[in-house]
Amino acid sequence: MEAIRTHGAGVGMEEVAVAAGTSKTAVYRHFRDRTGLYVAVCESVARVLTDQIRRATDRALADGAGPRAAVIAGIDAYLRLIESDVEVYRFVVHRPLLDGADPVADLVTVIGDHVASVITAYLPAAAAPRIWGHAVVGMVRGAADDWLARPDGTTRAELAARLTDLAWTGLSGLGSA
Numbered sequence: 795m796e797a798i799r800t801h802g803a804g805v806g807m808e809e810v811a812v813a814a815g816t817s818k819t820a821v822y823r824h825f826r827d828r829t830g831l832y833v834a835v836c837e838s839v840a841r842v843l844t845d846q847i848r849r850a851t852d853r854a855l856a857d858g859a860g861p862r863a864a865v866i867a868g869i870d871a872y873l874r875l876i877e878s879d880v881e882v883y884r885f886v887v888h889r890p891l892l893d894g895a896d897p898v899a900d901l902v903t904v905i906g907d908h909v910a911s912v913i914t915a916y917l918p919a920a921a922a923p924r925i926w927g928h929a930v931v932g933m934v935r936g937a938a939d940d941w942l943a944r945p946d947g948t949t950r951a952e953l954a955a956r957l958t959d960l961a962w963t964g965l966s967g968l969g970s971a
Contacts, residue, residue: 795835795882803884807831832885839886840901846871847905851912861916865965866958868909869934873950876938887939906931913965920968930961 797813798805807828811818825831850871854863876883910927913920920926934957941953948956 795838795879798835798885799879799881802881803888805885835882836886836901839882840904843872843875843901844904844908846875848908851908855912855916861912862958862962862966864912864916865930865961866954868912869957869961870950870954872905872934873938873941873954876942877950880942883942902928902931902935913968917965917968920965923968926965926968930965933957933961 797810800813801809807821807825808818810831811821814821821831825834847868850867851864854867855861857863906928907924908927909930910923913923913926917923937953937957941948
C-alpha cells in the first residue's frame with residue numbers, strides 16, 4: 795500500500811515491486827495482475843474500515859450516548875480513514891474492470907448491514923432498516939467522494955456533523971413510524 799500512497803491510485807506494478815523491494819516478477823507471483831492487487835488492497839481496507847466503524851459506533855452506544863452519537867461516530871470513523879489515506883481510498887473506489895464480485899460492493903454491504911443492525915436495535919419500530927442503513931452508507935460515500943474531489947475548506951468534523959444532521963433528521967422519524 796506504500797506504493798499507492800506514494801504514486802497515487804494509478805500506481806503501476808513496477809512501482810509496487812520497487813516499494814516492496816522485489817522484482818515485478820515476484821509481485822506477479824503474489825498477484826496475477828493489477829486486479830489481484832486491487833482485490834487484496836480492498837480486502838485489507840475493508841477489514842480496517844469495518845473494524846474502525848464498528849468500534850466507533852459500539853463505543854458511542856456503550857457510553858450511553860445514544861444512536862445519534864453512534865451515527866456521527868460511524869460517519870467520522872469512515873471520513874477519518876479516507877482523510878488519512880486518500881490515495882488508498884481513491885485506489886479502492888476507482889476499481890478496474892473485474893470479472894468476479896466487486897469487493898467494494900461487498901464492503902458497502904457489510905457496512906450497510908451494520909448500520910441496519912444499529913437502526914434495528916435502537917429504533918425497533920422502524921420499517922425497512924436494511925434500506926435505511928444502506929441509504930446512509932450511500933449518502934456518506936457520495937458526500938465523501940465529493941469532499942475529496944472538490945475540497946472547499948469543509949473539515950472532516952464539519953462534514954461528519956452535516957451528514958449526521960441530514961441522516962438523523964430521517965432516522966429519528968423512523969422510531970415513530
